[in-house]
Amino acid sequence: MDKLLIRGGRRLSGEIAVSGAKNAALPILCAGLLTRETMRFQNVPRLNDVATMLRLIEQMGVGVKRTGDGEIVLDAGNLDHPLAPYDMVKTMRASILVLGPLLARCGEARVSLPGGCAIGARPVDQHIKGLQAMGAEVRVEQGYVLARAARLKGARIVTDMVTVTGTENLMMAASLAEGETVIENAAREPEIVDLANCLLAMGARIAGAGTDRIVIEGVDALHGATHTVMPDRIESGTYLCAAAATGGNVRLTHTSANYLEAVLDKLRESGCEIGSGPHEITLKAPARCKAVDVRTDPYPAFPTDMQAQFMALNSVAEGTALIRETIFENRFMHATELIRLGANIKIDGNTAAVTGVPRLDGANVMATDLRASASLVIAGLVAQGETLIDRIYHLDRGYERLEEKLVQLGARIERVG
Ligand SMILES: CC(=O)N[C@H]1[C@@H](OP(=O)(O)OP(=O)(O)OC[C@H]2O[C@@H](n3ccc(=O)[nH]c3=O)[C@H](O)[C@@H]2O)O[C@H](CO)[C@@H](O)[C@@H]1O
Numbered sequence: 001m002d003k004l005l006i007r008g009g010r011r012l013s014g015e016i017a018v019s020g021a022k023n024a025a026l027p028i029l030c031a032g033l034l035t036r037e038t039m040r041f042q043n044v045p046r047l048n049d050v051a052t053m054l055r056l057i058e059q060m061g062v063g064v065k066r067t068g069d070g071e072i073v074l075d076a077g078n079l080d081h082p083l084a085p086y087d088m089v090k091t092m093r094a095s096i097l098v099l100g101p102l103l104a105r106c107g108e109a110r111v112s113l114p115g116g117c118a119i120g121a122r123p124v125d126q127h128i129k130g131l132q133a134m135g136a137e138v139r140v141e142q143g144y145v146l147a148r149a150a151r152l153k154g155a156r157i158v159t160d161m162v163t164v165t166g167t168e169n170l171m172m173a174a175s176l177a178e179g180e181t182v183i184e185n186a187a188r189e190p191e192i193v194d195l196a197n198c199l200l201a202m203g204a205r206i207a208g209a210g211t212d213r214i215v216i217e218g219v220d221a222l223h224g225a226t227h228t229v230m231p232d233r234i235e236s237g238t239y240l241c242a243a244a245a246t247g248g249n250v251r252l253t254h255t256s257a258n259y260l261e262a263v264l265d266k267l268r269e270s271g272c273e274i275g276s277g278p279h280e281i282t283l284k285a286p287a288r289c290k291a292v293d294v295r296t297d298p299y300p301a302f303p304t305d306m307q308a309q310f311m312a313l314n315s316v317a318e319g320t321a322l323i324r325e326t327i328f329e330n331r332f333m334h335a336t337e338l339i340r341l342g343a344n345i346k347i348d349g350n351t352a353a354v355t356g357v358p359r360l361d362g363a364n365v366m367a368t369d370l371r372a373s374a375s376l377v378i379a380g381l382v383a384q385g386e387t388l389i390d391r392i393y394h395l396d397r398g399y400e401r402l403e404e405k406l407v408q409l410g411a412r413i414e415r416v417g
C-alpha cells in the first residue's frame with residue numbers, strides 16, 4: 001500500500017493552480033442523471049471520488065466520456081438501472097446524491113446507505129424526510145434506501161439541521177417535481193450555488209441558492225448544458241495552511257478569496273499577510289504564526305473541512321488556542337497522530353486545546369480520513385526529519401496531484417510503496 005514520505009523543515013514558496021472542487025463536482029455529476037440530453041462538465045478534478053462516482057453512474061446505463069483536460073461528457077439518455085450497490089458506494093458519502101435525481105427521473109431508486117469519512121454517524125434521515133414530504137414512498141431495508149414515486153410533488157421542507165448533501169439532493173429532486181418546493185434551513189455553501197447554476201443552465205427554475213430559503217419551481221424536463229466546476233476552496237485553504245505553518249510565501253491561482261473569507265480571516269489573525277485578485281490568493285507568513293481559536297459551523301462560518309489543517313497549524317504556532325468542532329462528533333482523530341509528531345493537544349469533548357511547540361519531529365503516522373491526512377501532511381512538512389504517512393488512499397479521494405503541487409512549492413515529498 002502506498003505511503004507518503006516527507007522530509008520536513010522547508011519553507012513552501014512559489015505558485016500552484018487549484019483544482020476543481022470535489023464537493024461541487026460530485027453533486028454536479030449527479031445532476032447529469034436528470035436529463036436525457038448530453039451534459040458537458042469542465043474543470044472536473046481527477047480524484048478517486050470522481051472516478052467512483054463515474055463508475056457508479058456508468059453501471060446505471062449512463063454514457064461517460066473523458067474528452068480532455070478535466071472535461072467529462074455524460075449521456076444519461078439510456079439510464080435504465082436506478083441502483084447504487086453497496087460495493088460501489090461504501091467508500092464515498094456523496095454517493096447518496098444519486099437518490100434524488102434517480103427518483104425524479106426514473107420514478108424509483110435503490111441506493112445503498114453511503115460510506116465516506118468515518119467522522120461521525122452521518123445519517124441521511126433529512127434526505128429521506130424531504131423526499132417523503134414530496135410524496136415519495138421511502139423505506140430502508142437491509143442497508144438500502146428504497147424509494148418510489150410516480151412523480152414527485154412540490155412541498156415545503158424544513159430540515160432539522162443544515163445539511164449540505166441533503167439540500168443538494170432535495171434541490172435536484174425538486175427540479176423535476178410537479179409544482180413548487182421550498183427548502184427552509186437550506187445549506188448556503190458555495191457548492192450549493194454551483195450546483196444551482198448548473199441546474200439553471202439545464203433549464204431548472206431555482207431562486208435563493210446561497211441563502212437559507214431555496215424555492216424551486218419544478219419543470220417537466222431538463223435539457224443538456226455545459227458547466228464549469230468551481231475551484232476547490234478546501235484544497236485552497238489546505239495549501240494556505242501548509243504555507244503558513246512552514247513560514248512560507250505562496251500564490252494560488254485558479255481560485256477565489258470569495259468562498260474563503262472565514263479561513264482567510266483566521267490566517268490574517270495568525271499573522272499572515274493575505275492578498276487576493278479575481279482568480280488568485282497570495283499568502284506571506286511570519287517566521288512563526290500565532291495560535292488562533294476556531295469554531296466550525298455551517299457556511300459562511302469556519303468550515304469543518306478545514307479544522308484538521310488548523311490543528312496542524314496551531315500545533316507549531318505561538319500560544320494556546322481552542323478548536324471547537326460542532327458539525328461532526330468524531331472529527332479529532334488526527335490529534336493522536338499529530339501528538340506522535342510532538343504536538344501538545346488535549347481533547348475535552350468537542351473541544352481541543354492546542355499549545356504550539358517550537359518544533360515537531362518526524363515519525364510514522366496513519367491517516368484516518370481525508371482532512372486528517374491533510375493535517376498530517378502539513379505537520380510532516382514542518383517536522384524535522386522524516387515523516388511516513390500510511391493509508392494515504394484517503395488523500396487520493398480529495399486532493400488532485402498533491403505531491404506534484406507540493407514539490408512545485410519546494411517540499412520534499414514522495415510516494416513510496
Ligand atoms: C460530499 C460533500 O459535500 N461533503 C461535505 C458535506 O457532507 P454532508 O452533506 O454529508 O454533511 P451534512 O451537511 O449533511 O452534515 C451536517 C450534520 O448534519 C447531520 N445530518 C445530516 C444529514 C441528515 O440527514 N441527518 C443528519 O443528522 C450530519 O451527521 C452532520 O452532523 O458537508 C459537510 C459539512 O460541511 C462537509 O464536511 C463534507 O465535506
Ligand SMILES: C=C(OP(=O)(O)O)C(=O)O
Binds near residue numbers: 094371398
Ligand atoms: C468529509 C469530507 O468528505 P465526504 O463528505 O465526501 O466524506 C471532506 O471533503 O472533508
